[in-house]
Amino acid sequence: MAQNESIQALTEQEYKHGWVTHIDSDQVPPGLNEDVIRLISSKKAEPEWLLQWRLRAYRHWLTMKEPTWQKPKYPAIDYQSVIYYSAPKPKKQLNSLDEVDPELLATFEKLGISLDEQKRLAGVAVDVVFDSVSVKTTFQDELKKAGIIFCSFSEAVKEHPDLVRKYLGTVVPFTDNFFATLNSAVFSDGSFCYIPPGVRCPMELSTYFRINSAGTGQFERTLLVADEGSYVSYLEGCTAPSRDENQLHAAVVELVALRGAHIKYSTVQNWYPGDKDGKGGVYNFVTKRGVAEENARLSWTQVETGSAITWKYPSCILKGDNSVGEFYSVAMTRDYQQADTGTKMIHIGRNTKSTIISKGISAGHGDQTYRGQVKILKSAGGARNFSACDSLLLGDKCGAHTVPYIESSNAGAIIEHEASTSKISDEQIFFLRQRGLSEEDAVNLIVNGFCKDVLNELPMEFAVEAQKLLGLKLEGAVG
Amino acid sequence: MTKLLEITDLHVAIAGTEILHGVNLTVNAGEVHAIMGTNGSGKSTLTKVIAGHPDYVVTRGDIRLRGQSILEREPEERAREGVFLAFQYPVEVPGVSNMYFLRTALNAQRKHRGQPELSGAEFLALVKDKARLVDIDAGLLNRSVNEGFSGGEKKRNEILQLCVLEPALAILDETDSGLDIDALKTVAAGVNSLRSPQRGFLLVTHYQRLLDYIRPDHVHVLLDGRIARSGGPELALKLEKEGYAWLEAATTPS
Numbered sequence: 001m002a003q004n005e006s007i008q009a010l011t012e013q014e015y016k017h018g019w020v021t022h023i024d025s026d027q028v029p030p031g032l033n034e035d036v037i038r039l040i041s042s043k044k045a046e047p048e049w050l051l052q053w054r055l056r057a058y059r060h061w062l063t064m065k066e067p068t069w070q071k072p073k074y075p076a077i078d079y080q081s082v083i084y085y086s087a088p089k090p091k092k093q094l095n096s097l098d099e100v101d102p103e104l105l106a107t108f109e110k111l112g113i114s115l116d117e118q119k120r121l122a123g124v125a126v127d128v129v130f131d132s133v134s135v136k137t138t139f140q141d142e143l144k145k146a147g148i149i150f151c152s153f154s155e156a157v158k159e160h161p162d163l164v165r166k167y168l169g170t171v172v173p174f175t176d177n178f179f180a181t182l183n184s185a186v187f188s189d190g191s192f193c194y195i196p197p198g199v200r201c202p203m204e205l206s207t208y209f210r211i212n213s214a215g216t217g218q219f220e221r222t223l224l225v226a227d228e229g230s231y232v233s234y235l236e237g238c239t240a241p242s243r244d245e246n247q248l249h250a251a252v253v254e255l256v257a258l259r260g261a262h263i264k265y266s267t268v269q270n271w272y273p274g275d276k277d278g279k280g281g282v283y284n285f286v287t288k289r290g291v292a293e294e295n296a297r298l299s300w301t302q303v304e305t306g307s308a309i310t311w312k313y314p315s316c317i318l319k320g321d322n323s324v325g326e327f328y329s330v331a332m333t334r335d336y337q338q339a340d341t342g343t344k345m346i347h348i349g350r351n352t353k354s355t356i357i358s359k360g361i362s363a364g365h366g367d368q369t370y371r372g373q374v375k376i377l378k379s380a381g382g383a384r385n386f387s388a389c390d391s392l393l394l395g396d397k398c399g400a401h402t403v404p405y406i407e408s409s410n411a412g413a414i415i416e417h418e419a420s421t422s423k424i425s426d427e428q429i430f431f432l433r434q435r436g437l438s439e440e441d442a443v444n445l446i447v448n449g450f451c452k453d454v455l456n457e458l459p460m461e462f463a464v465e466a467q468k469l470l471g472l473k474l475e476g477a478v479g
Numbered sequence: 480m481t482k483l484l485e486i487t488d489l490h491v492a493i494a495g496t497e498i499l500h501g502v503n504l505t506v507n508a509g510e511v512h513a514i515m516g517t518n519g520s521g522k523s524t525l526t527k528v529i530a531g532h533p534d535y536v537v538t539r540g541d542i543r544l545r546g547q548s549i550l551e552r553e554p555e556e557r558a559r560e561g562v563f564l565a566f567q568y569p570v571e572v573p574g575v576s577n578m579y580f581l582r583t584a585l586n587a588q589r590k591h592r593g594q595p596e597l598s599g600a601e602f603l604a605l606v607k608d609k610a611r612l613v614d615i616d617a618g619l620l621n622r623s624v625n626e627g628f629s630g631g632e633k634k635r636n637e638i639l640q641l642c643v644l645e646p647a648l649a650i651l652d653e654t655d656s657g658l659d660i661d662a663l664k665t666v667a668a669g670v671n672s673l674r675s676p677q678r679g680f681l682l683v684t685h686y687q688r689l690l691d692y693i694r695p696d697h698v699h700v701l702l703d704g705r706i707a708r709s710g711g712p713e714l715a716l717k718l719e720k721e722g723y724a725w726l727e728a729a730t731t732p733s
Contacts, residue, residue, distance in 0.1 A: 434557075439555070445583065448575070
């Protein structure tokens, strides 16, 4: 033990030492003030308008109070102790998979992650045969041919400033909420995507580009614009376990679906949930929202299995007539994980439609809240909403809560809400075991059946991974 | 003749109350045994304890399958060794398609026996055949397990599972109750198609009617947690005519 500790101390020391050479240029001291924001902006060589936007966000943030209405409570965050800018930390490179923690490899195995991806995730140098860079380039070429822009946010600011400036903050303004405003002031990087009119994106974006999503840091910003009549399916996250030293993750995602466009946005979130006693773990406080113009469609699908606290409401503003919003969610909490998640469907246009399917699974001391708002404005004649919120409890120490907010200012709107809470019954498990399934497989089958409506919405290969992930997350949660 | 199932001096309690007070029963391969008895006599308890339901505690005696005690075996291990229980009240599993569930179950058992798992296509061919046998509409195969099934469909679905899994020992817990005559005939046809010198059956029933279609080799009457009388098919006919009172009078509790 003592030896282990000293080895650890030594490696940390080396790490620090390695860091020192960069510290003058690549890291700012902890804390937040206008100078720090100016520094971030200048490091990224941003145009003046973006700096001003950040500064206005920061000044507004100073006037805001951290919200407290959510169900999960957490100790106060000291925003002055956070480091808001640091260059990407170099991961220790390993030479082969033999050097990787066998437990991690076993997890990859169970998730069915391909060998070259395993190497990348574990930080093994990728050899020439699996040169992911060239693979990436091939797909970049294909996207380019279709006129699609898909790049990091910083790159977009440099290469496509007009597009960024036109849409940034139009869905989630910098005044939106405490965490989104903080993000607007200090966001580090993220993704930008633009699909030209009438183009159907030829691939699931980011299936081949998961590389992009690795190491994006704690204040990520995504802006996705689908121009008239276009279609894109975007995947975010990864089923592989992600560890991060940053406790607070306050990301912002903005989706713009112009007339007749369809954006499908899928998330699989598996951030570090903390240990068995609830120590540590990521706070995943994210603002995700899309606006749909006439005849446009926005579909959010999320599988949330990680983080100590997940607190997010991917939402749709159904601005245009006949626009459609969809929200499909599976959230699983175990040990001491908490989730307060759901959606907002704001119906503005006529004949707008929204569907909400939410599945919550709680095990151990896990606690979750579905919180969802359906708001029908006076202008939204013929609006329809259907919501179904189901909770499944495993054991008797977990919790599930459903908090729907329904506001309708249009008497002609049709709103349906269904909610159910159930437990896996001992008879179900006995029945399945009697047919030859192990107890774990039985629970798995029941849980996957419970989530089927949502998993079906995920792109095929992602769905298979997500299914395996749920099984993995259930291990040891029952019994 | 191979002894398939041997139950000796079996005492079983649930939540501290003893339900079975020393049951002895042997089922040889190739035989069909019927267990009859009044409500509360312990018939369902007997079926569940053979299958390994965790709520039932064996306080004395033994259950052996092919000579090996199975008391310490998990329910899934007993299933893989060939014990099948058709449930009196079939359970619903929402969101899990009947087809997927059946294939998962079959493959779990095949894997245990060292046989290769069946692919989707191979399984489809197999299950379609079996479904025809028990007159199950192909549509039911794609619906969630038992969800929204009628009472008769649920029971026929149990027999479909029986036909797919082809166990060594099939236990049917009141599969006939609540069935109309056509469904009863279908269920009986399914069971009869599986009768073989290698397989044993234990049929729990209230009524002689089922035994018109599945002819048992032996009939046992369970009364107050003990087997009060054993005989041939004529015993079932006598019970049908005279009820259980004469047996209750004949058995003085010790």
